[in-house]
Amino acid sequence: MVWAPIRSSRGLPRWLLGAGCTITLLFVVLAVFAPLIAPYDFDTFSADGQRFAQQAPPSAEHWFGTTVQALDVFSRVVFGARTALEVVVLSVAVSLLVGVPLGLVSGYFGRWLDRLLVLITDTVFSFPPLLLAIVLSFLLSGLLGGGVAPAALAITVVYVPQYFRVVRNTTFSAKEASYVEAARAIGAGPLTVITRYLFSNVVQSVPVIATLNAADAILTLAGLGFLGYGIQPTEAAEWGYDIQRAIADAGAGIWWTGLFPGLAIVLLVTGLTLVGEGLNETLNPTLRRRRLLPVTLPTRDTDAGGSR
Amino acid sequence: MTDEAVLRVRDLRVWYGTERGPVRAVDGVDLALVPGETLGVVGESGCGKSTLGRGLLGLLPEGAKAGGEVRFRGTDLFELSGRALRELRGPELGMIFQDPLTRLNPLWRVSEHFEELLRTHCPDISAEQIRHRSLATLRRMGIPPTRYRNYPHEFSGGMRQRIMIALGLVLNPAVLVADEPTTSLDVLVEAQIIRLLADLRRNFDTALLLITHNLGIVAEACDRVAVMYAGHVVETGDAREVFAAPAHPYTRELLRSTISLSTTGLHYIPGAPPDLVDPPPACRFHPRCPDAMQVCATRDPVTVSPRPGHRVACWLHGPAEQVGAGGDAPLVREEIDVADEA
Amino acid sequence: MSRTAGTLRRYVLQRLALVVPMVFILLTFVFLLVRVAPGDPVSAALGGRLPPEALAQRRAAAGYDRPLIVQYLEYLGNVLRGDLGRTISDNRAVSDVLVENGGATLTLAGAALVVALLAGIPLGLYSGRHRDSFGDVGVRLFGIVSYAAPVFFTGLILQLVFAVWLDLFPTSGQASPITQVRVDEITHILLLDALLAGNVDAVLDVVHHLVLPAITLGLLCVGVFLRLVRVNLIQSLQGDYVEAARARGIPERYVVRRHAFRNALVPVVTVMGLQTALLLSGAILTEATFNWPGLGSELVDYLNNRDYVAVQGIITVFAVVVVVVSLLIDIVNALIDPRVRY
Numbered sequence: 003m004v005w006a007p008i009r010s011s012r013g014l015p016r017w018l019l020g021a022g023c024t025i026t027l028l029f030v031v032l033a034v035f036a037p038l039i040a041p042y043d044f045d046t047f048s049a050d051g052q053r054f055a056q057q058a059p060p061s062a063e064h065w066f067g068t069t070v071q072a073l074d075v076f077s078r079v080v081f082g083a084r085t086a087l088e089v090v091v092l093s094v095a096v097s098l099l100v101g102v103p104l105g106l107v108s109g110y111f112g113r114w115l116d117r118l119l120v121l122i123t124d125t126v127f128s129f130p131p132l133l134l135a136i137v138l139s140f141l142l143s144g145l146l147g148g149g150v151a152p153a154a155l156a157i158t159v160v161y162v163p164q165y166f167r168v169v170r171n172t173t174f175s176a177k178e179a180s181y182v183e184a185a186r187a188i189g190a191g192p193l194t195v196i197t198r199y200l201f202s203n204v205v206q207s208v209p210v211i212a213t214l215n216a217a218d219a220i221l222t223l224a225g226l227g228f229l230g231y232g233i234q235p236t237e238a239a240e241w242g243y244d245i246q247r248a249i250a251d252a253g254a255g256i257w258w259t260g261l262f263p264g265l266a267i268v269l270l271v272t273g274l275t276l277v278g279e280g281l282n283e284t285l286n287p288t289l290r291r292r293r294l295l296p297v298t299l300p301t302r303d304t305d306a307g308g309s310r
Numbered sequence: 311m312t313d314e315a316v317l318r319v320r321d322l323r324v325w326y327g328t329e330r331g332p333v334r335a336v337d338g339v340d341l342a343l344v345p346g347e348t349l350g351v352v353g354e355s356g357c358g359k360s361t362l363g364r365g366l367l368g369l370l371p372e373g374a375k376a377g378g379e380v381r382f383r384g385t386d387l388f389e390l391s392g393r394a395l396r397e398l399r400g401p402e403l404g405m406i407f408q409d410p411l412t413r414l415n416p417l418w419r420v421s422e423h424f425e426e427l428l429r430t431h432c433p434d435i436s437a438e439q440i441r442h443r444s445l446a447t448l449r450r451m452g453i454p455p456t457r458y459r460n461y462p463h464e465f466s467g468g469m470r471q472r473i474m475i476a477l478g479l480v481l482n483p484a485v486l487v488a489d490e491p492t493t494s495l496d497v498l499v500e501a502q503i504i505r506l507l508a509d510l511r512r513n514f515d516t517a518l519l520l521i522t523h524n525l526g527i528v529a530e531a532c533d534r535v536a537v538m539y540a541g542h543v544v545e546t547g548d549a550r551e552v553f554a555a556p557a558h559p560y561t562r563e564l565l566r567s568t569i570s571l572s573t574t575g576l577h578y579i580p581g582a583p584p585d586l587v588d589p590p591p592a593c594r595f596h597p598r599c600p601d602a603m604q605v606c607a608t609r610d611p612v613t614v615s616p617r618p619g620h621r622v623a624c625w626l627h628g629p630a631e632q633v634g635a636g637g638d639a640p641l642v643r644e645e646i647d648v649a650d651e652a
Numbered sequence: 653m654s655r656t657a658g659t660l661r662r663y664v665l666q667r668l669a670l671v672v673p674m675v676f677i678l679l680t681f682v683f684l685l686v687r688v689a690p691g692d693p694v695s696a697a698l699g700g701r702l703p704p705e706a707l708a709q710r711r712a713a714a715g716y717d718r719p720l721i722v723q724y725l726e727y728l729g730n731v732l733r734g735d736l737g738r739t740i741s742d743n744r745a746v747s748d749v750l751v752e753n754g755g756a757t758l759t760l761a762g763a764a765l766v767v768a769l770l771a772g773i774p775l776g777l778y779s780g781r782h783r784d785s786f787g788d789v790g791v792r793l794f795g796i797v798s799y800a801a802p803v804f805f806t807g808l809i810l811q812l813v814f815a816v817w818l819d820l821f822p823t824s825g826q827a828s829p830i831t832q833v834r835v836d837e838i839t840h841i842l843l844l845d846a847l848l849a850g851n852v853d854a855v856l857d858v859v860h861h862l863v864l865p866a867i868t869l870g871l872l873c874v875g876v877f878l879r880l881v882r883v884n885l886i887q888s889l890q891g892d893y894v895e896a897a898r899a900r901g902i903p904e905r906y907v908v909r910r911h912a913f914r915n916a917l918v919p920v921v922t923v924m925g926l927q928t929a930l931l932l933s934g935a936i937l938t939e940a941t942f943n944w945p946g947l948g949s950e951l952v953d954y955l956n957n958r959d960y961v962a963v964q965g966i967i968t969v970f971a972v973v974v975v976v977v978s979l980l981i982d983i984v985n986a987l988i989d990p991r992v993r994y
Contacts, residue, residue, distance in 0.1 A: 125677045128974050132933035133951075133967060137685055140955055221802055225937055228804045229952055245804055249941060252811045253823065260812075264805035271800035279796075298375070369899055399901030407899075412892035415911050417918070426910070427900050477900065 019280025025273025029266075032080050033087040042077040045236070057251065060258055067258035069247060079262050081239035085150065086270065089223050089233075090216045092154035097161040098212065104162070105169025106196050106204065110177055120170070123163035131160045131218075132225050139231045153232045157222050161215045168211055172204045213278035217271045224267050241267050315342040316484050316517050317366065321378035324358075324365045333586045335361040337541035338378070340613075343485060343517040348508070350532035350549060351521045352564070354583045358541040359521045360408075363487045366519065367403045368395045382485070400431045404478035404516075408490040410471035414462035420448075420473055421458050424480060431481055447480040448473070451506060468499030475506060479514065486510070487519045492527070504531050525568050529553055534619075537561045540584050540594040547620030557622040559601045593625065601626060602641040605633050663986050671979050676728075678971040683727055686964040687720065694740060714740075727964075736965035741957040746965030749950055754969075755841035756826050757946035760869060760938060761931050763862050765924065767870025768877055773920065775874075776881025777913060783886055792882070795875035803934045807868040807941035814864060824943035827858045865942045872934045873927050880923050884916035891915070921988060925981030928974045 032039060060067045066075035108116045126134070139156035146152040176182060182199050190198070226232035227242025235243055241263035248260025324336040335358040343349055351359050361374075368387045370376055380387045382402065387395055399405075407413050414423060424444035428435050445455045451472040462470060471491060478486055488507060492500035508531040510516050520532055528535050528549055536546040537558060545558040556562040566577045581598040584590055590597050596606040603625055611623040612632060625633055694711045702710070711717055715726070730737065736746035779791040798806075815823040822828070826842055827835075835845045835854050843862070846854035888894060889912045897907045936948030943949070947966055954962035 121673070121677060125674065125681055128674070128678070128929065128971070128978070129681075130929040130932040130936075130970055130974065132936060133970055134685075136936070136951075136955065137963070137967065141685075217800070221800075224802050225804075225933075228802070228937060229940060231955075242802065242804075245802070245808060246940075249804070249808055249811075252808055252816060255812070255816050257812050260805070260808045264802070264808065267805060268797060268801045272797055275796050275800060367899060369895070396901050396903060399899060401901070405896075405899040407892065407896060409892060413896040415893045415897070415915070417915060426897075426902060426906070430900075430902055430906070474896070 016280070016284075018276045019284065022273045022276025022278075022280055025269055026277055029083050029270045029273065030087065032083040034084075036080050036084045039080050042074045043081075045073065045239075057254075057256055057259070059256075066262040069244070069251075069259050071247075075244075075259060075262050078239040078244055079241070079266050082241040082244070082263060082266060083270070085233060085238040085240050086220050086223060088150050089154045089157065090219045092150065093157040093161065093219050094212050094216050096154070096158045097165055097215070098208070100158070101162045101165025102169050102204070102208070105166045106173050106200060108166070109170040109173025110192060110196055110200065112174075116170070119166070123166045126159070127163040127167070132222060135160050135222050135226055136229060136231055139226050143231070143234075149237045150233060153223060153226060156226070157219050160222060161219065164211060164215060165208070168207055169204050172207060173200050176200055176204070210278055210282045213274050213281065217274035217278065220267060220271050220274070314344050316345050316383060317341075317343040318381045319366065319378070320381070322362070322365055322380060323377040324361050324370060324374055326371065326374045328587065331587045334358075334541050334589060335374075335586060336365060337586075337589075339538075339541075339543050341536060341543065341546070343519060345484065345515045345517050347534065348510075348518040348520055348532045350528035350535040351519060351538055352523060352525060352528055352535060353538035354564075355523065356583050356586070357538045358586070359523075359538055360489050362538070363405070363489045363519060363521045366485070366487055367399055367405055369399075369405070397431070400427060400483070401481045402484050404481070404483040404486040406471070406474050406478050406486065406488040406491045409494045410474050410491075411467055411494070413474055414470060416462055419459050419461055420453075420465075423473075423477060427477060427480065443480055444476070447476040451476045451479075452502075466499075468495050468502065471495060471499075471503055472506070475503070479510070479516070482514060483516060485517045485519065487521070489521045490523070491520075492524075493522075500527075507531055525553070525565060537564065540589050541586060542594060542623065544595065544624065545620075545622045547617070547622075551617070551620060557616055557620065557627060558595075558624045559599050559626070560595050563600070593623075596641065603633070603638045604636060604641055605638065607641055660986055664983055667979055667982050671975055674975050675972060678975065679728060679731055679968060680724075682964060682968050682971060683724055686960050686967070687723075731968060736968065737961045739954065739959050739962040739965075741954065741959040741962070744962075746962055749962065749966070750947065750969055751840050753945060753947050753950050755839065755844075756944055757932075757935055757939070757948060759826075759841055759843050759862065760865055760944060760946060761935055763866035764869035764873065764931060764934070764938075765927075767866050768873035768927075769920070769924075771870065772874045772877025773881055773917065776878040777885055777916070779878065780882040780885030780889070780916065781908065788882075791878065795878040798871045799875040801871070803868055803872050803937040804941045806871050807864070807938060810864045810868055811941075821864045822861050823864070825861060826945055827854070827861050830857075865938050865944055868941065869931065869934050869938045873931060876923060876927060876930070877920060880919060881916055884919055885912055888912040888916045918985075918988060921981060921985050925978045928977045932970055932974070 037043075055068060056071070057068060066079060068074055069078070104119060108119045135156045138159055139153055142152035142156055146155075177195075177200065182195060185195055185199055223232055223240070224242030224245070227240040227244075228246045230243070230246065232242060233240045244263040245260050248256070248263070251257075251259045319339055319341040322336055322339045322341075323334070325332040325334050327333075337358070339358075339362060341349070351362065353359050361371075364370065365376055366380055366387075368380070368390075376388060378388075382398065387398070390398070414420070421441075421444070425437075425440055428440045428443065441458075445458060448458065449455065453469060453472055453476065457465070457469075462473075465473065475491070491507070492503050495503065504527055507518060507520065510518055520527070522528060532549045534547065535549040535552050536543045537552070537560065538544070539560050545552060545556070545561050547557075552561060553565060556565055560579075563577075563579045567579060579598055584594055584597070591607070592609050593599070593602075593606040593611045596602045599606065605625050609625075609632075611625050612629060613621050613623045614627050614629060615621050616627055625638075694707065694714055694716055708717075715723065734747065736750070738745055739749065775791050775794070779788045782788050811823045814820045826832075827846075832842075835842065835849050835851060838845050838848055843855070843858045846858050889908070891912070894907055894911050897911050898904070902911075932948075935946065936951065938944065939946045939948035940952060947970070951963065951966045954966070
């Protein structure tokens with residue numbers, strides 16, 4: 003269902019999709035095998051009883067240099083991938099679990115429930131997303147501590163309205179489709195109609211939003227970390243927090259503490275965006291351009307009206 | 311052949327490249343238009359009518375290639391520079407499109423469309439002259455001067471098509487191509503628009519190429535008719551004569567498929583128009599033709615002229631010596647055609 | 653003309669009627685968001701710093717010992733009267749905070765929008781005009797990467813290159829201390845105050861400080877405009893009225909400029925409105941990166957001080973700004989595009 007159009011896609015969209023997948027996979031590998039890839043732990047500042055140099059530029063021992071706390075930047079970047087992935091997977095999964103059923107129910111049953119939910123999600127939607135995440139993670143960290151879970155949950159609330167909207171609108175229009183009417187006419191109950199007929203229809207649009215939201219979630223997480231509200235530095239390595247520390251270094255011309263975590267964010271977000279857009283272009287035929295190939299008119303044997 | 315023709319098309323081909331191969335939308339068309347005459351081009355959807363119409367103005371969609379020649383007053387349009395060709399469009403060659411609702415710039419007043427057009431082609435024209443000429447043409451199309459400064463969305467579909475026709479005629483072009491100008495309009499409005507177009511040949515010396523799938527319109531408004539099938543013109547001639555005595559089986563079947571007051575059952579031509587990437591060999595109509603002969607499936611038909619001014623490309627009309635021995639035996643067909651259709 | 657004005661007025665009233673419930677829900681949402689936190693604002697901000705009796709006294713004085721519903725109604729009433737309360741940590745009127753720091757955020761957001769439009773529109777037009785060329789691919793990648801780069805990272809890189817290495821721009825603050833002292837605060841928008849004072853040096857100083865933050869925040873939104881303009885231009889160029897203009901012999905450069913560009917730019921206004929939320933989010937981060945004395949910086953400070961009254965006030969204003977801007981944008985849109993009103 004999903005793979006056929008991808009295989010048949012060609013040219014630029016396919017190339018971008020491929021590049022996006024490669025980048026994303028690279029980060030997944032980094033995240034999963036972080037302890038094997040990174041030379042040190044994210045909070046290691048010494049090895050063999052010897053303290054690392056502070057703010058040392060990139061060298062053979064420390065590829066990306068060290069921070070003011072004498073932490074190895076390379077290791078922090080690698081472990082940062084793990085944190086980012088954990089938060090993104092968690093927040094995308096939870097917002098899917100909440101947003102998709104809500105959207106299905108709201109779109110299917112309609113009436114006051116639908117209106118109420120639409121009003122609420124529209125309100126949340128019009129809220130500056132980072133602001134919402136800041137306040138929520140601030141409140142949640144008071145309850146749950148400074149780990150991955152509160153950050154992921156704060157981000158979840160930001161994205162639920164998006165899934166809700168898309169799923170609700172698709173359900174709303176799909177429910178009027180003749181095959182759903184027919185199913186209802188032969189006595190299928192709401193649960194059957196929703197799970198059998200509507201869900202499969204709605205699920206098509208989910209991969210695209212999910213990848214694009216994942217990209218956005220990484221930016222939100224980094225924003226939280228940058229402001230000091232995300233994951234606490236003692237819990238895990240986080241790129242946004244590292245960049246915040248690096249701002250102070252910048253004045254002294256120390257570039258390596260901020261550049262590498264920043265590049266990691268840019269690369270991963272670009273990768274995920276390319277995947278999302280590539281999927282969108284291949285799954286959504288209306289965006290695809292009919293490929294035009296050069297034509298050559300065979301020349302006529304007759305002399306009249308030579309071909310060009 | 312007479313030289314009075316204002317537009318003469320010889321062996322015009324317009325092909326588009328696709329992943330499956332070239333689409334032969336127009337494949338070897340010959341036509342001539344004399345001043346003041348109306349030529350109807352009829353055929354089913356997808357037979358290349360619209361591509362032909364655009365090709366006459368040198369307007370080709372992206373990726374299309376054209377061959378052959380389109381001579382306007384003796385000059386081959388395809389040999390003109392882009393600029394020279396563009397300068398012909400408007401003052402000499404005009405076009406009216408199918409869907410008038412989307413053909414006017416939604417952000418522009420009607421007046422602005424006329425101002426742009428007239429300033430482009432008559433650089434020295436004064437504002438007063440622009441207004442005068444536009445209002446005069448609009449009035450002839452039944453648009454009152456009070457609406458001159460309105461926006462397109464303030465007009466109905468029929469009125470927008472009148473505005474489009476006024477835009478097409480304000481420069482008094484020698485040739486006007488109208489591509490299904492009434493298809494998206496309701497029947498009453500359609501009749502009005504057709505009457506307007508039919509009046510053209512009396513009031514202007516404009517030659518009109520009227521593309522339509524509606525044979526009634528051709529009968530009502532056209533002097534001559536060209537019947538297209540799968541990128542070819544299969545029959546041309548005087549509209550009345552062709553309709554009274556169609557020479558090509560396709561024309562005959564097409565006429566039988568139209569609904570009239572005396573219609574008792576619906577007649578239709580079995581099968582669908584052929585795929586223009588891989589059209590049937592020889593006569594392209596032979597898989598659907600009730601009169602198909604052996605020769606029809608093996609050799610391209612030759613265009614013959616059974617009466618003066620009437621041309622048809624069908625083996626039924628010979629030339630007999632080329633049909634060959636046994637070539638006129640009925641074509642035996644497998645029943646696949648029917649299965650395909652279902 | 654009076655007809656147009658009438659429909660416009662009706663449209664504005666309809667749109668206003670929608671804003672009222674929206675604002676009401678937003679206020680409720682903000683109240684819940686801030687007050688679901690365990691404990692009350694006074695104990696959150698001052699807990700541990702004051703003896704329990706003094707704390708209870710302050711709590712009672714501020715009314716936090718009453719039921720939540722009473723506090724909620726009081727909050728609604730106060731907001732409607734424009735009273736956002738006093739901060740707990742430094743006892744300022746929240747409205748003063750908004751006035752004193754809002755100007756800096758407004759300047760930053762406005763300048764960023766200018767940067768985003770100045771870069772996004774030409775790039776989008778170029779990209780759409782030369783679809784699938786190398787330039788187009790480059791511009792599209794730039795759009796993706798500029799959005800993928802977190803604001804604070806863009807800011808960091810710009811600081812490193814243009815402030816530290818090239819020493820062209822300052823890295824923090826809205827102006828040098830001298831300017832801050834010399835310019836009288838009239839509007840609390842420093843740039844405007846400097847202009848009003850006629851102090852050229854001060855204006856230049858403010859602009860000098862504004863360049864890097866504005867580019868940083870502008871780059872966040874540039875991709876949105878770039879894509880929008882590109883896609884719209886591609887659609888416009890394939891539009892029916894563009895083909896019709898070509899068929900009238902309008903030169904290609906005018907077809908592109910007058911018909912396609914203009915129509916491609918109409919939705920930019922709408923999207924500008926939708927960017928308010930993104931712009932404010934980005935402003936919080938940009939202000940933190942460049943030590944910009946705006947509402948974002950204040951919000952972060954007050955959050956760290958657990959001053960919920962201040963936080964509640966600032967968030968309320970942010971949310972209302974988003975709603976009001978989208979209302980204004982819709983009205984502007986109705987003025988630009990004649991179709992919207994109907």
